[in-house]
Amino acid sequence: MHELYDHKPSIEAVEKVVKEFTYPLKHKDGRFLPIQSAASVGFEYLPVLAKAGIKHEVGGEDARGGLLTADPSDADEQNALQDFVNSGAYDDDEEDVKMLDVLKELREADLLKKEDILKQNLLLYSCLSLSKARFEYLVSIDPDALIETKVRNTSLIHFFSSCKSEETEEIVKLLLKSGFKYHANIGGLLFIKDNHGTTAFDCMCNEKGVEKVMSMLHDMLSTKRGFPILHHVFVKAPQHILTFLQKFPWAYDLKDHNARTLHQAVLAAAPDVMKKNHMILASLSDNQIQTKDPVTTLYPFAAMAVGEHADLETTFHLLRRQPSVMDRYLTSDIDDSSNRSRKKRRIG
Structure with missing residues (x-):
């Protein structure tokens, strides 16, 4: 069972084996259960292993067939579900889409639950590998997790905005785009504050510079020209009004989701x-x-x-x-x- 990726048997063949025999499901290869091995290599077998694992209580009664079984030797004690959303080649869209299909199958079988998004920190793990398709799917299940997920006691957007590596710039864009989509009524993630009262926008500007951040936002928001960004700036960050007016003059006459003009939103x-x-x-x-x-x-x-x-x-x-x-x-x-x-x- 630990070499499924190498031998690539059919899903039906694996399903038949795990129905007949319990031992292969629980046999560890060193420190890993078969489902833990499949999480990173052989991901297409995850649903069948998890379903059979529930029946035979692999990993324990509440381990969801081994999906939630942590690796005790791992510093972060990641479980199979976390490994799965974090695995795959970095920014590999083709593989990501294939893994998304498996994630959807887990969801349909109730092996992936809404509360997992926050409890298991799945948005963080999918961010780290820039698994765009899986990340966007997870956000669609629980949009609030975009704001509520914490990394070292701060939000995802604050955490990655303060990182200096070039890789994190793509992660920040991924977070911002989802924020504008699912939290448009509060201006996306731009103006949420950390424990020190610093907005995500200010955090980004402090690390990357105002011009670079504004260019990134301009590329995101100017394609459709329908997002009332100035409404949120005037209300939540009036100190940046002139900066945003220079980039988004077209937003001055827009109305927000309440049909309010900019003047009415401020009033x-x-x-x-x-x-x-x-x-x-x-x-x-x-x-x-x-x-x-x-x-x-x-x-x-x-x-x-x-x-x-x-x-x-x-x-x-x-x-x-x-x-x-x-x-x-x-x-x-x-x-x-x-x-x-x-x-x-x-x-x-």
């Missing part, structure tokens, strides 16, 4: 965010001051008057510019109250 974030964006306040047109937020339905002056960071000075400034908006606000409030009253009378 909705909180009054203290607006204080950091004087340019937005100064550039508000009369029409924008008279337009309700598509989510909260608040006028800009009202948005500045709510919350613990309420800014009454800005509220009065907006009202002085367009006093008529107060009449609209009061009229709509009266109409809403009247509608609620009529509904109550109908119920009675």
